[in-house]
Amino acid sequence: MCKFYNLLDYDINFININESIVLIEKIIQDKKDSAINSEKFEQLDKLRFKKRQIQLELNEIRNFNQEYEKYKNNINKMADSLQPIDYLYKNLNSQLINSYQSKLFLANLSDSLKDIKQSLARKKNPPIDVQGEEKKLIQELKNIEIEIDFLRQSINNLPNMAEECIRIGEISNELNSILSISNVRGDINKQDEMYKILEKNKKKLLGICGKTENTRFANINLLNSCIQYYFEKFKNISDFKDCKVGFNTATMSLNIFSLSDVSSSIPIITGSQSNFMILHLCFFLGLHRYLLNTKSDFVPQILFIDQPSKPYFEREDDSAKLLDVFFLLNEFFNTLNKDKDETFQLILLEHAESHYWENHKMENFHLVDEFIGDNALIPKNLLKE
Template structure:
């Protein structure tokens, strides 16, 4: 992403316009005395970027200003955005926007609504409108859109936090910003991507649907079990009244009870009578089959007996064949004898066959007899008459209760026809096809790379850190804080002084931006506003002299002086700009300070914007909040 601020504009009530100009790829310094409006510039920047409350000083600055505006370069585009000055503590909803960077000579006129401007700028910051807050909190709801303002947390180090021992990001006293930071951090630094977030969100939705389906499936089965438990009693009563024959099968019992309810208008005896007729008819058919099979079996047995008797009667044929010499023979004797022998052989063969017909018919008769016995038992179970209820009212009450239970079953079992198993399998397949990168592993990798990056800054500034110059970077991912770890131990040191905390803030933000640029980040703009990092050492006097600066004759070691520490911090910023340019990237720093320009002499990437002294201030000829 490319971004830099070209100029800041104040349209004053006097009709004049106050302009401050900045350069890209530079450390742009506004230095000067206190109460000249330096810090107000940071507040104005925040106000123009949709702040819902403001900290611009009412005295001198706000009371003399009609509109505030910025001319910015974003991804080779030039924009001007301006916002009407707040009225007291109430922020304005009036915005002016120019897509070609036009600066009105007189106070602008509102020409765009805030939501539309947010969408327009959000697109340049790579903020997809479909990307939502991944997890909610007390002030940010899950699923709410990610705001451009959340990423601006990476672009400012205000004087309120630059020496803070616990807070490293601005606006952490504001609940929404405090909750937003952990929710957008991974996207901002490149741990996560919009595509991966959308995939993770889709997977979460699919998993939610899957859990809901699985719960419905379990509930359906539980309801069915509960109903069939209730069904047992109803079925038993229906049997005792003779309304159904048996309850051996639950589904069959339901169908029978439903038919009973439908036919309740036909009278109390209709079902019993019809069932009696059905059983009687079936008994008759079964009995006919048994009788026919038994008759067949008897005839078959007689047939075999006749064959056996015939075989016995033909036994003398063998004697005739053996003694044919003693027999009076005719011309056809041997022909007749041969045919008789053939017939005898055929009979013997038929008799000797092992035919399963006997056993098959016997088994079939046995099975039919079992059916007949069951039908007879069912027939005996039916009442001989319809007088099974004390009165018709009792009959209709029972049928009504049964109908209500069946309707309740139909409601709770409404999804019984739905193929939950197929739907669940389909969702599991979709979830399996989504390749979502593990955020946890990438977080560990990022922390390791960030510590390596910051360690280089620690090494370059180790003299200013004194006893902690050899300590190791220890970024706390969960708390979003930078600590120093004693070498070869897990011990986290309490670095104590505000000077060391100032350096930790610089180390962290420079390290974050270096990684963001290396990853081609498109959500965090490559610029940084730093408000008075020299506060731990520098006085507010007009000359900008160091509080601890001593006369030369005292022969104080310059490496331990506050002047040297400030110079180390300035060289750190200068080196960062050079390093960014060496990566082929653009980066802009805007620095508010009290120090004298002589302290950055010789540093190639510094640009003096203005010196707010001797009557020169943000609002010319006045003294305002610093």
């Protein structure tokens, strides 16, 4: 077999069995050593895991920064809203009924204004250097991506060892079969060695199972971050300003929560068909963004959307919301990482006219056909009377 697969010269003649066994074992070992080293794959997996961890930390820092800024803005707004209190307090007789209840009410508001001003005066910066930490993580992410690209390139440059590994496996099995006939003890030793390997793999797998909950939590946070990214793209959803989305794994539904009441765990009622359509699009675009980021091979990179304009022809401002929808779909393709050869197809069936995307130069839209009159999706000449 070694000679047939050009692993040995045809002119070689074996003097004895021991010599042939030593030579064949050397061929097997040399070919195994020249195969792709599994340590490179382990190193690549570690780098990818570290990259995901840094991306999660970046998302947390950015979310913290956004919420901290919104918190400061809310405090300032509250202070501004209480500014007229001093005027009312000084002009009580001319502006309000001069009563004990009025004086008590204005006094409470005045105390609240003083507390807010004192809070603003002694407010401290965040406990961490957010911008500095963000820059540091971004640089770490770039360095890891460079390492991943270099390692992936080194693996791709290695020769294709698949067929040769199969041949070596066949020769190794044949040799083991021959040796097992005359060397039972060697076979027992190999079984013991295999048992140790299986025990080692068992411990490794049990360790992975213990980390499942943490991995699940991290992936849900990453999914919410991807959905939130598209949710914040809508400019004409005044009902949901300063809100965030959260995927509920128990009900398998997408909920909306108010950022102004961070202690509340009760989701906001979404209401109209228009709002449900927004959540529908944000979820599926965010889901596919998450799948692209995690390099999932189990879900096709394609999405069908049927007439998202259906809820948007009731009021005048609905046309603006519909335009936001088309901008969002166009933006989705702009967020794909072209350098990583990410591909995606979105098939849109729509009743809205093409001027929505043509007048606004949405470069990712491509009109395939218009079914108007006799040019129907199913041509009339194919229908039997």
